Amino acid sequence: MVRLNPSTPGKPAMFRINKLTDYAVVLLVDMARSDKVRAAQQIAVDTGVPLPTVAKVMKALVRSALVVSHRGANGGYGLARPAQAITVADMIQALEGPIALTACVARGEDPFGGARDLAAPGGDEPCGLGGLCPMHGHWDTVNRRVENALRTVTLADMAQGSLPAFDPAITRQRAALLAGDLA
Amino acid sequence: MVRLNPSTPGKPAMFRINKLTDYAVVLLVDMARSDKVRAAQQIAVDTGVPLPTVAKVMKALVRSALVVSHRGANGGYGLARPAQAITVADMIQALEGPIALTACVARGEDPFGGARDLAAPGGDEPCGLGGLCPMHGHWDTVNRRVENALRTVTLADMAQGSLPAFDPAITRQRAALLAGDLA
Structure with a gap:
């Protein structure tokens, strides 16, 4: 499929990151702001991103050494290095x-x-x-x-802003729109 | 569809220009090297890009004022400004x-x-x-x-190189691979 954007006002261009990458940035920004090790379940609750998406993204981020998976009762995911270095x-x-x-x-x-x-x-x-x-x-x-x-x-730049935290309700609204695409 | 490239060696990433844009660059490079006004038919022959694709790309390039359409018997398409300025x-x-x-x-x-x-x-x-x-x-x-x-x-940078001109046979080989996608 080819879209000619200038001739179709309102249609976005195709020069795009994919949806999972967009979510990865959302999750990493939340991790940079939280600075705590949290289970995928907790990250899903805190951000409103569906748990299967969180799990899929964390797997890729661990593989690329941006995130570390900590084992044990208080285990979970944390940034592998400072947000300024990502x-x-x-x-x-x-x-x-x-x-x-x-x-x-x-x-x-x-x-x-x-x-x-x-x-x-x-x-x-x-x-x-x-x-x-x-x-x-x-x-x-x-x-x-x-x-x-x-x-x-950097991730530190992306995490800056006047809005102090994610509102899970807002992210869920965003997630609902994408549910069909990430199945 | 979401692709996790690092886990699927050989699969290209999705952070991509679309196929028609890739062809636009090929055609513009040929126009920069030729520096002549040519009919779409001639550009198709010279580059090996299928005529319907040439027509579609020229329409978008004229609309964006990168290319000018000249009317008349010796009419055709030419760059609207120097390649260094595109x-x-x-x-x-x-x-x-x-x-x-x-x-x-x-x-x-x-x-x-x-x-x-x-x-x-x-x-x-x-x-x-x-x-x-x-x-x-x-x-x-x-x-x-x-x-x-x-x-x-710039287009001038893209048009530089030791290879003097397009080989229509090579571009046709490239085009044949894409024929199904640009219908």
Whole structure:
């Protein structure tokens, strides 16, 4: 599906983080403000984000070493490092992998050892053009600059604000709208 | 659909421009290198991008004043300004609208006069939270920095390279992979 935003007022653009990443930022902001180790259940209650979503997000955040899981009776999840040392780039990469605006470059940066094949733009299949493509390498520059920009904003910045805390009722309203998408 | 990239090696992340935007960059790079007014048909032949895709992209680029349509027997499409004065941000915005990583901010920046309602993250529906949401305003900063980063790379930069021209056969191979998606 392709949307031409300028011709369809009100429709959002597709240049987007996914919904789970959006929730990850919400949960990390709450953790930065709370600064306590809490069980997933408690985080779900405090933020209004559904427990299955909290569990899914925490799994990805632990895997990326942004969050630590503490075992035991008073166990739960806590930030792995100060909020000043966690950037928006870290958060997006934890949920979505390497920051790459086109699929071809993402394969080149594949931390799991994929070959440096170009992929069909926006698709999953390698396009097989490799170094023959005239765009080869040009998107690398763009991606690096976007990633650098995302490194200049931290979780501490995102957690600042005049609103003192999350209102679970508000987050639940937000969550209700997304329920169908995160099943 | 939500993909957790780090757990699924080889799968590209979702933080992506759409396929039509990728083609727009390919076509603009070819126009920057050619520096001639050409009919859509000729651009399709020269680049290997299917004519319906060329037509669709040119329509969006003319609307955004990046490309000018010249009428008459020797008419066709040409860049509206020098390649140095067209940025990657301009190209993405022409096809996808305002650069916004979450839907809530896109509505706030809607140049078509939409109200500043928050939208469900990643979705089309306003979430109705407005200024009550604890994330309110924080994504503005992130989006502005990403947009500024995308303003530092121009079409002239993208058109540089040791490969002298597009090979229509290669672009057709690329196009064939996408044919189903752009119908």
